[in-house]
Amino acid sequence: MATAALVPRPLRSALDVPSRRVASVWYQVSQNTLTVFGLILIAVVVVFAIFAPLIAPANPVSGDLLNTTQPPSSQHLMGTDQFGRDIFSRVVHGARVDLAVAGIVVSVAFVLSVVLGALAGFAGRVVDELVMRAMDVVFSFPPLILAIGIAVTIQQGGMLSLVVALTVIAIPPMVRITRAEILHRKESLYVEAARAIGSSPLRVLAVHLVPNSLPPLVVQATLTFGYVILETAGLSFIGVGVKPPAPEWGIMVSEGSPYVRTGEWWISLFPGLMIFVTVLGFNLVGNGLLDVLNPRRRRQ
Amino acid sequence: MTRRRYLARRLALLVLVVFGISIVAFLLVHVLPGDPARSRLGVFATEELVQLKRAEMGLDKSLPEQYVTYMGNVFRGDLGDSWRTHNPVAEDFVERFPATIELALAALLIAVVLGVSLGVAAALRRNGPFDHLATLLGILGISAPVFWIGLLLIIAFVTQLHVLPAPLGRLAPDVEVPTQITGLYVVDSILTANWEALRSSLLYLVLPAVTLGILPLAPITRMTRAAMIEALESDFVRAARALGLSRTQVVLKIALRNALIPVVSMVGLQLGYLVGGAVLVEIVFTWSGIGLYLYRSVIGLDFAPIQSLVLIVGVLFALINLTVDMLYFAIDPRIRVA
Numbered sequence: 001m002a003t004a005a006l007v008p009r010p011l012r013s014a015l016d017v018p019s020r021r022v023a024s025v026w027y028q029v030s031q032n033t034l035t036v037f038g039l040i041l042i043a044v045v046v047v048f049a050i051f052a053p054l055i056a057p058a059n060p061v062s063g064d065l066l067n068t069t070q071p072p073s074s075q076h077l078m079g080t081d082q083f084g085r086d087i088f089s090r091v092v093h094g095a096r097v098d099l100a101v102a103g104i105v106v107s108v109a110f111v112l113s114v115v116l117g118a119l120a121g122f123a124g125r126v127v128d129e130l131v132m133r134a135m136d137v138v139f140s141f142p143p144l145i146l147a148i149g150i151a152v153t154i155q156q157g158g159m160l161s162l163v164v165a166l167t168v169i170a171i172p173p174m175v176r177i178t179r180a181e182i183l184h185r186k187e188s189l190y191v192e193a194a195r196a197i198g199s200s201p202l203r204v205l206a207v208h209l210v211p212n213s214l215p216p217l218v219v220q221a222t223l224t225f226g227y228v229i230l231e232t233a234g235l236s237f238i239g240v241g242v243k244p245p246a247p248e249w250g251i252m253v254s255e256g257s258p259y260v261r262t263g264e265w266w267i268s269l270f271p272g273l274m275i276f277v278t279v280l281g282f283n284l285v286g287n288g289l290l291d292v293l294n295p296r297r298r299r300q
Numbered sequence: 301m302t303r304r305r306y307l308a309r310r311l312a313l314l315v316l317v318v319f320g321i322s323i324v325a326f327l328l329v330h331v332l333p334g335d336p337a338r339s340r341l342g343v344f345a346t347e348e349l350v351q352l353k354r355a356e357m358g359l360d361k362s363l364p365e366q367y368v369t370y371m372g373n374v375f376r377g378d379l380g381d382s383w384r385t386h387n388p389v390a391e392d393f394v395e396r397f398p399a400t401i402e403l404a405l406a407a408l409l410i411a412v413v414l415g416v417s418l419g420v421a422a423a424l425r426r427n428g429p430f431d432h433l434a435t436l437l438g439i440l441g442i443s444a445p446v447f448w449i450g451l452l453l454i455i456a457f458v459t460q461l462h463v464l465p466a467p468l469g470r471l472a473p474d475v476e477v478p479t480q481i482t483g484l485y486v487v488d489s490i491l492t493a494n495w496e497a498l499r500s501s502l503l504y505l506v507l508p509a510v511t512l513g514i515l516p517l518a519p520i521t522r523m524t525r526a527a528m529i530e531a532l533e534s535d536f537v538r539a540a541r542a543l544g545l546s547r548t549q550v551v552l553k554i555a556l557r558n559a560l561i562p563v564v565s566m567v568g569l570q571l572g573y574l575v576g577g578a579v580l581v582e583i584v585f586t587w588s589g590i591g592l593y594l595y596r597s598v599i600g601l602d603f604a605p606i607q608s609l610v611l612i613v614g615v616l617f618a619l620i621n622l623t624v625d626m627l628y629f630a631i632d633p634r635i636r637v638a
Contacts, residue, residue, distance in 0.1 A: 133313070133316055136313060140321065141617060145613050234580055237580065253445070260455055260459070263459045265455045269455070272452075283439060284439070
């Protein structure tokens with residue numbers, strides 16, 4: 001950053017190629033302890049997801065009916081549940097389910113939001129009104145209630161209904177951010193320059209406007225990732241998300257909740273802890289990125 | 301933008317939003333892949349019977365026609381019947397609504413008292429212990445699943461320490477329900493001077509209220525902190541100091557009063573989100589409000605209550621948002637754009 005200030009303006013934009021930018025963001029992120037901690041948390045969960053069959057000592061869906069509701073021990077690190085399934089194994093495999101759902105939701109929401117937001121910001125007028133009022137309608141529902149409604153409506157879809165419901169509630173904030181970025185950059189000099197040399201509107205949009213609008217969207221996507229995991233667990237807890245016996249964290253907490261009242265705390269505690277740790281990771285990284293990409297928010 | 305134009309625009313948006321919500325609620329049942337008539341009669345019903353049922357339920361008409369019928373019924377207060385409780389949904393709803401209101405208000409009260417105090421303490425000494433506590437609580441509030449926090453509190457206070465009753469309802473089974481005035485047990489038992497019911501209802505209310513209160517606590521704290529910092533650095537606070545007012549007077553009477561404006565609007569907005577969180581908290585604590593009702597309807601595939609709740613909560617949420625925006629517009633003259 002310090003050297004960039006010394007470089008004359010025309011050269012600076014040439015130097016500001018994406019790889020350099022990523023490297024600079026990476027450097028700043030690595031300076032923040034909390035953000036690094038968040039990255040480590042995410043890394044652990046991702047490792048769980050990728051190597052689940054290698055890490056988990058037992059089968060996550062079939063249990064030993066002679067060993068039900070056993071407290072944590074050296075044999076079962078996190079104890080066993082009401083079907084005698086090893087909770088640690090289920091927690092590890094659960095990383096696959098929850099990360100997969102959140103990954104799909106955030107990717108789909110990201111792409112759709114860029115398209116809708118760019119359309120609204122660039123086309124303006126009628127298109128803008130249509131898109132943004134539609135977002136207002138979605139935004140005016142309490143998210144969980146809307147998600148329950150959608151998930152119930154297309155319940156035959158199983159996992160699909162969950163993904164659709166969560167995508168719908170993830171889109172409005174991202175569309176607003178994209179639109180605001182596009183509107184703000186539409187008037188900038190480099191867009192004017194691109195127009196002046198005869199670039200088509202589509203090229204201006206795809207090559208100049210959209211790529212430059214991405215950073216705040218990446219922050220939002222990171223925060224959304226954590227939020228979606230939370231909502232996935234919540235919907236599964238209610239019974240409209242992932243269905244048992246899949247090792248999903250929300251289901252596991254839900255299945256353990258009657259046992260909590262009788263003193264068997266470990267069945268719900270550990271899967272809930274995994275949700276917390278994972279979401280915490282994404283929130284810490286999201287906040288760290290926000291500080292780096294938006295200098296106004298940086299703390300002195 | 302003038303006040304009148306802003307009002308007109310905002311009201312037009314409200315109409316649009318309510319229309320959208322009604323469409324979503326309507327479609328919820330009417331585009332179901334299954335046949336509601338058949339699912340009501342069972343797989344062994346003859347095709348003839350199903351056709352009759354379809355006609356009776358109005359399912360043989362076109363979608364717009366069905367929508368008009370549906371909205372007509374809604375405006376007459378007819379939200380359909382729950383086939384799980386065999387009651388009209390409107391009746392079930394009225395019966396359970398006070399429980400949710402009681403829970404949400406208690407949660408909001410806890411969040412406001414704690415959040416504002418913590419926000420002020422954090423603003424007074426930035427990077428001090430209270431500031432770190434506020435940051436920590438903020439991160440916890442948005443990262444931990446609310447139903448899990450509820451279970452943790454049950455583990456701690458019910459099954460380990462044995463200081464609070466098991467999370468089964470709103471009142472101990474041997475205590476008589478206070479005479480209904482508002483439907484809020486705490487308020488009713490105070491109004492009827494029923495101290496036994498008051499004690500019991502408070503014991504049952506504290507854990508679910510704290511659990512639900514964690515959701516709005518983080519944003520309220522953050523907002524208070526930011527607004528207080530801004531107020532403390534403002535000219536009017538400097539002027540008050542120069543006039544020789546004591547520190548307590550400056551902080552509480554001058555800075556806090558001005559800082560509370562954005563906090564109030566934040567509290568209003570949180571009310572809507574509390575309804576979503578209330579569903580999860582009510583399940584954990586078997587709190588018999590609309591959240592538990594919704595949950596049981598979802599589990600029992602009882603569509604009329606689900607549809608009505610989406611409609612009612614959606615419209616309520618939109619109205620709250622509108623009220624908050626209006627208040628904000630009235631209070632703060634700086635908001636005159638978009």
